[in-house]
Amino acid sequence: MFKLGGSAVPELDRASIVPLYRQIYEHLRSAILAGTLPESARLPAEREMAQRLRVNRSTIVHAYRELATEGLIAQRVGSGSRVAAQTERRERSAGVPWWVTLPPWRVGEFPNILGELAAKQEPGRISFVQGVAPDEPSPLGELAKSFARVARDPRFVLSYGDSEGYAPLREAIAARMATRGAKVHARDVIMLTGSTQGIMIVAQSLAEPGDEIIVESPSYPGALQIFQICGLRAVPVPVDDEGMRVDHVEAVLRTRRPRFIYTMPSLHNPTNAMMNADRRERLATIARRAGVPIVEDDPYGPLAPERLPPLLASAPDCVVYLSTFSKTIAPSLRVGWLVAPHVVLERLLLRKQAYDMATSLYVQAAILDYLERGYDAHVEQLRSELLLRRDLADEAIAKRWPRTVRVAAPRGGFYLWATTPRDLRARALLDAAERRGASFLFGEAFYPGSGGDHQFRLALTAVTRTEIGQGIARIGEAIASLRA
Numbered sequence: 001m002f003k004l005g006g007s008a009v010p011e012l013d014r015a016s017i018v019p020l021y022r023q024i025y026e027h028l029r030s031a032i033l034a035g036t037l038p039e040s041a042r043l044p045a046e047r048e049m050a051q052r053l054r055v056n057r058s059t060i061v062h063a064y065r066e067l068a069t070e071g072l073i074a075q076r077v078g079s080g081s082r083v084a085a086q087t088e089r090r091e092r093s094a095g096v097p098w099w100v101t102l103p104p105w106r107v108g109e110f111p112n113i114l115g116e117l118a119a120k121q122e123p124g125r126i127s128f129v130q131g132v133a134p135d136e137p138s139p140l141g142e143l144a145k146s147f148a149r150v151a152r153d154p155r156f157v158l159s160y161g162d163s164e165g166y167a168p169l170r171e172a173i174a175a176r177m178a179t180r181g182a183k184v185h186a187r188d189v190i191m192l193t194g195s196t197q198g199i200m201i202v203a204q205s206l207a208e209p210g211d212e213i214i215v216e217s218p219s220y221p222g223a224l225q226i227f228q229i230c231g232l233r234a235v236p237v238p239v240d241d242e243g244m245r246v247d248h249v250e251a252v253l254r255t256r257r258p259r260f261i262y263t264m265p266s267l268h269n270p271t272n273a274m275m276n277a278d279r280r281e282r283l284a285t286i287a288r289r290a291g292v293p294i295v296e297d298d299p300y301g302p303l304a305p306e307r308l309p310p311l312l313a314s315a316p317d318c319v320v321y322l323s324t325f326s327k328t329i330a331p332s333l334r335v336g337w338l339v340a341p342h343v344v345l346e347r348l349l350l351r352k353q354a355y356d357m358a359t360s361l362y363v364q365a366a367i368l369d370y371l372e373r374g375y376d377a378h379v380e381q382l383r384s385e386l387l388l389r390r391d392l393a394d395e396a397i398a399k400r401w402p403r404t405v406r407v408a409a410p411r412g413g414f415y416l417w418a419t420t421p422r423d424l425r426a427r428a429l430l431d432a433a434e435r436r437g438a439s440f441l442f443g444e445a446f447y448p449g450s451g452g453d454h455q456f457r458l459a460l461t462a463v464t465r466t467e468i469g470q471g472i473a474r475i476g477e478a479i480a481s482l483r484a
Contacts (some may be wrong), residue, residue, distance in 0.1 A: 004288065012053060015449050016233045020055050021062040028063065032072050032083055043081040051219035057108070126457035126471035128440040131269065131414045132331055134389070137381040139329050142374035143366070152364040161361030163353045165191025165337070169368040172338055180301070181309030183316065184339050190349055191359045195299055195324035195336035199223050201319055201351045202295050203230045205344070207259035214252060214261040216244050218446035223262060223297065232259070234448035241409050243275025244267060246283045253290045260293045260320075265311055267300035270446050271459040274306055274410060284315035298323045303383050305412040317341055325367055327414070328379050333363055368402045386412055389460045389468060396469040400476030402483075405449070414457040424482060428455040432478035438471045
């Protein structure tokens with residue numbers, strides 16, 4: 001580190017999900033507001049600062065620009081940058097719209113990623129972006145009947161309901177978890193308005209800004225963005241075909257004390273990996289020994305061809321479990337749930353109440369009715385459909401893509417995870433594919449730090465069976481055009 005006025009500029013955390021320019025900006029902003037960087041103090045020239053911190057000059061330019069926008073520093077050509085006087089700050093802020101002076105907002109490097117995951121399909125484009133259940137098999141027929149049945153008691157289903165959720169549905173979920181090997185009490189289940197709400201609740205309840213957490217690399221971009229917004233610092237751990245590398249987790253825990261371990265052990269997004277039984281048991285053991293809770297995100301578990309018990313079954317005392325009906329029924333229902341040790345349940349429930357008081361009772365009641373009637377048959381059909389779609393994709397890839405594009409082996413989930421050769425970047429491929437009417441998600445969005453520039457994800461469920469082959473052919477044409 002080095003001294004800047006009376007303020008020490010720390011070494012940058014290059015493994016953090018917080019961009020480097022933002023780390024520099026936040027440190028200097030705090031020093032200016034605290035007075036450790038006094039009025040009129042000169043900041044190093046952009047080039048000098050970049051050399052000291054071993055970053056690109058553009059990183060310093062970006063950080064200084066943010067400070068100047070807030071009126072914290074004054075920049076003049078030929079005179080460099082200096083800390084603005086209080087009077088200058090007031091004069092500057094008086095003419096600046098209020099929204100410019102809002103506190104820093106951490107949105108990550110890809111701020112629009114959640115919007116892209118929820119965006120509607122564009123006509124004429126084959127979009128492998130959204131991780132949604134396929135149109136067929138459709139639950140709508142039986143689900144409509146369930147909604148009609150519960151609507152016969154409108155005064156009940158249109159009321160708020162309990163913050164914890166509809167008690168009969170919580171009991172049904174506990175019973176179903178037991179069939180997967182996890183002994184769950186209905187009192188330890190909280191219904192959610194989608195499992196994404198659960199990720200936010202857990203991130204804000206179990207950690208504070210600046211805390212470290214362990215995350216898989218790659219991982220679900222929606223969770224990464226939430227962690228970024230909450231100011232958490234990701235410690236990445238790699239994933240292979242057998243799931244999270246638990247040996248790497250163990251190595252991290254020898255020297256660091258993260259607040260929690262975030263993992264998706266069943267049909268991992270984006271790789272489709274299934275964490276094997278040995279790793280599950282080992283992860284539960286080392287987490288319990290280290291006193292670090294596991295956040296198990298399990299939206300795809302019921303669809304896995306291999307029926308392994310969730311981590312919750314091995315370590316109910318240190319696992320916060322999240323799941324949803326969005327992947328097995330439909331995302332528009334916005335109903336998920338969490339299971340947590342009783343000692344933290346009230347903390348999580350209070351946070352849930354602050355968001356929305358209670359999840360829709362009407363939808364919860366309809367889901368319970370559907371669980372008792374057509375749900376299990378639908379899930380079995382959906383499981384078969386996912387395997388069929390992967391077979392179609394593998395067949396098209398064998399015909400249309402060069403062998404130098406490698407595809408992750410695990411099957412059965414929503415996604416296909418591909419790696420391009422080193423001379424072909426995924427973002428360039430996306431641009432070329434979009435010109436031909438096909439789109440996907442580039443790999444960088446799935447990494448908490450650097451990585452993914454030669455990887456991409458296809459959601460095989462967002463298109464029709466016929467479009468799988470057509471879209472893969474268009475991507476193949478894009479690959480050929482870039483290799484020509």
